[in-house]
Amino acid sequence: DVKVTQSSRYLVKRTGEKVFLECVQDMDHENMFWYRQDPGLGLRLIYFSYDVKMKEKGDIPEGYSVSREKKERFSLILESASTNQTSMYLCASRRFRGRVGEKLFFGSGTQLSVL
Amino acid sequence: SQQGEEDPQALSIQEGENATMNCSYKTSINNLQWYRQNSGRGLVHLILIRSNEREKHSGRLRVTLDTSKKSSSLLITASRAADTASYFCATDYPGTYKYIFGTGTRLKVLA
Numbered sequence: 119d120v121k122v123t124q125s126s127r128y129l130v131k132r133t134g135e136k137v138f139l140e141c142v143q144d145m146d147h148e149n150m151f152w153y154r155q156d157p158g159l160g161l162r163l164i165y166f167s168y169d170v171k172m173k174e175k176g177d178i179p180e181g182y183s184v185s186r187e188k189k190e191r192f193s194l195i196l197e198s199a200s201t202n203q204t205s206m207y208l209c210a211s212r213r214f215r216g217r218v219g220e221k222l223f224f225g226s227g228t229q230l231s232v233l
Numbered sequence: 234s235q236q237g238e239e240d241p242q243a244l245s246i247q248e249g250e251n252a253t254m255n256c257s258y259k260t261s262i263n264n265l266q267w268y269r270q271n272s273g274r275g276l277v278h279l280i281l282i283r284s285n286e287r288e289k290h291s292g293r294l295r296v297t298l299d300t301s302k303k304s305s306s307l308l309i310t311a312s313r314a315a316d317t318a319s320y321f322c323a324t325d326y327p328g329t330y331k332y333i334f335g336t337g338t339r340l341k342v343l344a
Contacts, residue, residue, distance in 0.1 A: 168330065
């Protein structure tokens with residue numbers, strides 16, 4: 119089965135630090151996503167990558183950037199972490215954009231706390 | 234916001250009972266999917282229903298879709314303690330790559 123691996127399960131950072139969240143998938147999926155999940159707000163899309171070096175902003179990209187240099191790896195970068203970025207971050211992948219209804223495969227999530 | 238709404242927000246039932254949760258959305262969709270999330274973990278895909286389908290079954294899961302009301306329901310029959318989790322609906326729309334997730338229903342099944 120597809121495996122989506124997020125590098126850290128829990129992360130504690132200080133305000134102003136640069137933070138890297140890494141995600142790797144092992145099934146040659148073209149599309150990768152970063153979501154954040156907050157109580158009562160569900161999942162909100164931060165960034166989407168439909169192929170290597172290709173990216174599109176999601177609904178809440180402010181304060182974040184992404185990098186996809188290799189197909190299997192999608193990194194989320196918090197340039198200067200702030201307390202309002204404390205959240206659960208979920209990475210997901212799917213086969214390709216062109217097919218309607220492809221399911222998402224999720225990593226286990228990274229719970230980030232910014233102090 | 235295009236975000237879907239789910240109700241109830243929380244549901245507590247006894248083992249063996251059926252659990253029903255509902256999802257409403259705002260615009261025409263291609264498909265609707267249901268996902269499950271165990272506490273503090275990632276989401277796992279359960280079932281997909283296409284916009285031209287009205288009902289779909291998978292094991293103890295039954296999903297219905299009413300496009301005229303822009304709503305879907307997920308029924309879990311003969312629930313088990315292991316079904317305790319949060320359940321999310323996700324919709325995708327024509328012309329967009331996005332999947333819009335609902336706010337989720339927290340299900341607790343008491344043994």
